[in-house]
Amino acid sequence: MAETNKEPGILSQLFGIFFSKHWPVWVGGIVLGALNVFLFAIKSPWGASGGFNVWGENVYKMVGMFGLDGAKPLSLSFYGMLCVFLVLGSFIAALLSKEFAFRIPPKGELIKGFIGGGLMALGATFGLGCSIGSFFSGLPALSGGAIIFTLGLFFGTIVALKYLLWEMEKFPSFSSGKSYIFLAASANKGGWQRYLGWIVLIITFIVAYRYSGDNKIMAWFIIIGMLMGLISQRSRFCIVKGFRDPFMTGESGGSVGVMAGLLMGIFGFTIIKYFGIGVGDVGLRAREMTWVFPHFFLRAGIGGFVFGVGMTVAGGCAVGTLWRVGEGQVKLWASALGFLLISPISKLYIVKPLVEIIPQNLRFKSFLPDYIGYPGAFTLMIFIIFIWYVFVKWNEKTGKFSAY
Amino acid sequence: METKIDQTLDCKGLSCPMPMLKLAKAAKGLSSGQVIEMLGTDPGSKSDVPKWCDKTGNVLLSEEDMDGGVFRFVIQKK
Numbered sequence: 001m002a003e004t005n006k007e008p009g010i011l012s013q014l015f016g017i018f019f020s021k022h023w024p025v026w027v028g029g030i031v032l033g034a035l036n037v038f039l040f041a042i043k044s045p046w047g048a049s050g051g052f053n054v055w056g057e058n059v060y061k062m063v064g065m066f067g068l069d070g071a072k073p074l075s076l077s078f079y080g081m082l083c084v085f086l087v088l089g090s091f092i093a094a095l096l097s098k099e100f101a102f103r104i105p106p107k108g109e110l111i112k113g114f115i116g117g118g119l120m121a122l123g124a125t126f127g128l129g130c131s132i133g134s135f136f137s138g139l140p141a142l143s144g145g146a147i148i149f150t151l152g153l154f155f156g157t158i159v160a161l162k163y164l165l166w167e168m169e170k171f172p173s174f175s176s177g178k179s180y181i182f183l184a185a186s187a188n189k190g191g192w193q194r195y196l197g198w199i200v201l202i203i204t205f206i207v208a209y210r211y212s213g214d215n216k217i218m219a220w221f222i223i224i225g226m227l228m229g230l231i232s233q234r235s236r237f238c239i240v241k242g243f244r245d246p247f248m249t250g251e252s253g254g255s256v257g258v259m260a261g262l263l264m265g266i267f268g269f270t271i272i273k274y275f276g277i278g279v280g281d282v283g284l285r286a287r288e289m290t291w292v293f294p295h296f297f298l299r300a301g302i303g304g305f306v307f308g309v310g311m312t313v314a315g316g317c318a319v320g321t322l323w324r325v326g327e328g329q330v331k332l333w334a335s336a337l338g339f340l341l342i343s344p345i346s347k348l349y350i351v352k353p354l355v356e357i358i359p360q361n362l363r364f365k366s367f368l369p370d371y372i373g374y375p376g377a378f379t380l381m382i383f384i385i386f387i388w389y390v391f392v393k394w395n396e397k398t399g400k401f402s403a404y
Numbered sequence: 405m406e407t408k409i410d411q412t413l414d415c416k417g418l419s420c421p422m423p424m425l426k427l428a429k430a431a432k433g434l435s436s437g438q439v440i441e442m443l444g445t446d447p448g449s450k451s452d453v454p455k456w457c458d459k460t461g462n463v464l465l466s467e468e469d470m471d472g473g474v475f476r477f478v479i480q481k482k
Contacts, residue, residue: 022451099447101473105417168425175426179417181445184473236448241420248421249428249456315419324419327447331419396459404428 018234019097025257028235033264035224035231036137040272043078043217045141045265045291046228047133048318049124049339051083053347056121056340066348078218082225083322088200089229090326095197097234101184104330106177113331116314117321117338120307124318125346126354127152127303128293131239131317134300136258139384140265141291142273142377144366147384148297149304156308157243164312165403183328201226232323237261239317243308250402252392259385266381274374289367296366298358314338407439407465407478415444416474423449424456427479431462434481439465442477453477 008016036046057071058080074080094100124130127149129138135153138146167174185193204226212219231237241254271277276284295303311317314335316324321339324332355363368377395401413430415423423444430440442453450467457464461482468476 022447094447101445103417103419103445103473105419109418109422164421164425168429175418175422176414179445181416181473184445186469186471186473189471236451238420244421249424249459251452251455251459253455315421329419329446404432 015096019093023231023235025235025237025241025253026260028231028237029257029259029261030264031231031235032136032228032237033261033268035228036140036261036265037268037272039221039224040137040269040290041278042220043278045133045137045269046082047079047130047137047291048083048086048322049120049130049133049343051077051079051081052121052318052336052339053125053343054080055083056342056344059340060344066344068344076218078221081218082221082228085204085222085225086229086232086319086322087326088204089226089231090233090323091229092197092201092204092226092326093230093233094327095193095200098185098190098193099233100193100328102180102182102328102330104180104182106175106179108174108177109331110334112175112313113315113334114338116310116312117335117340118342119310119338120314120318120321120335121310121339121342122346122350123156123303123305123307123310125303125343125351127300127307128295129300129303130307131311132319133291134293134295134304136239136261137265137269137291138293139262139381140269142270142368142374142381143292143296144368144371145293145296145300148300149295149307152301152304152306153243153308153311156305156310157240157312158247159305160309160312161244161247161403228319229323229326232319233327237323238320240311240315240320244312246392246395247401247403249404250396250399252396255392256389259389262385263382266378266385270374270378273369288369289365292365292367294363294365296362296364298362299355407480409441409478410434410438411440413440413442415442415446415449417445419446420448420452424452427453427456431460431479431481436481439478439480442479443470444475444477445473449475449477453479 039046054077057068058074060066060068061071134146134149208219208222239258242258245251245254273288276287279287316332321332321335325336415426423446427442454464463480465478465480470476
């Protein structure tokens with residue numbers, strides 16, 4: 001190999017740090033956790049299923065179905081736009097690292113994507129929250145319902161993983177067959193991806209700037225959404241992975257990444273709530289109750305379970321789906337489509353009648369500091385993370401609960 | 405010298421976790437010293453496969469980016 005004395009310049013070294021190798025998941029987790037705290041400081045924490053629902057409502061509004069003419073326009077919805085720019089942020093990251101390509105899987109996988117997305121929509125609308133709202137933000141929000149939702153996610157993941165293993169044994173043809181790849185780059189090809197990446201990045205800032213005049217919050221949601229997508233793509237941050245891998249290959253890296261983000265969130269959220277930071281017109285109690293949903297414990301348990309099954313079948317939770325859409329993984333396009341199409345229908349026709357059957361005392365807002373004080377709630381959350389950490393590390397060593 | 409490939413696993417177009425599930429299952433069926441070649445297109449595999457090899461003790465003989473966005477991993481069973 002020809003030796004060159006020239007070291008890459010400072011700027012290309014900097015570029016390389018971000019876009020040549022994948023980041024460790026825990027780095028992604030910490031940064032995402034910090035951005036989540038910023039969102040709460042500006043307005044309210046990160047959520048994703050609400051964004052999908054806004055997308056869906058706007059689709060039905062366009063075609064004039066289900067009487068959703070009154071739905072909030074996407075361009076005015078904070079969480080709808082956050083999701084849009086999360087996809088774009090991942091698109092930017094994939095382009096800049098030349099990892100973008102349309103990856104079309106065999107048919108069976110597309111079907112699984114759609115069904116998984118639909119199940120996530122059912123779980124999110126019934127359980128009030130998704131892998132983000134009632135887990136990644138819900139635990140830091142010191143919500144009792146989020147703990148139940150998390151348990152539901154665990155059991156859902158285990159059941160769906162059993163299904164995937166069974167499917168692979170009995171029907172291997174379902175996940176094999178013809179696949180197509182388009183527009184992929186390689187070492188000396190696909191330089192256009194880098195140019196397009198810069199262009200989309202600049203467009204993002206222009207859009208944010210245009211909002212900054214009369215909607216400052218939206219401007220920040222756009223920028224933070226873009227960063228969240230970019231970081232998720234570079235670090236392969238994936239909540240399904242965090243739940244699933246210990247039971248699959250025994251890997252603990254993905255779980256530790258999620259825990260790192262949760263820790264960041266627990267500190268930030270507790271401080272915001274405890275000191276009432278950002279209490280403006282909303283009042284201290286409303287600020288404290290942010291992201292504490294009326295789902296303790298039956299709605300949260302059932303919703304979490306259904307969501308857990310859905311995200312494992314789809315291979316991406318709410319956020320994992322969004323950033324893989326931006327990277328060109330068409331299976332997750334099917335899952336996003338299932339999510340956004342089913343969500344408004346489920347909200348209107350399925351959840352409403354079902355919830356009325358459930359007595360009030362099985363679906364209330366449980367804010368842990370009301371029962372055990374802030375010190376108790378904070379300690380409990382840290383303790384849960386600690387136990388989870390010990391479990392995944394022990395399991396990685398012994399392989400006790402891993403399928404392989 | 406080109407390594408002798410005992411089995412080829414085609415995971416093109418598949419998203420996480422299918423490539424890892426298929427690889428783990430295929431590796432179970434190999435005997436020690438046999439070599440498996442895996443083709444995939446999920447960028448996640450580039451982190452997942454080396455980590456999995458580290459953990460399981462299987463040897464990652466080579467890893468290359470081929471044309472058309474396909475990654476090729478050659479792994480020898482422990």
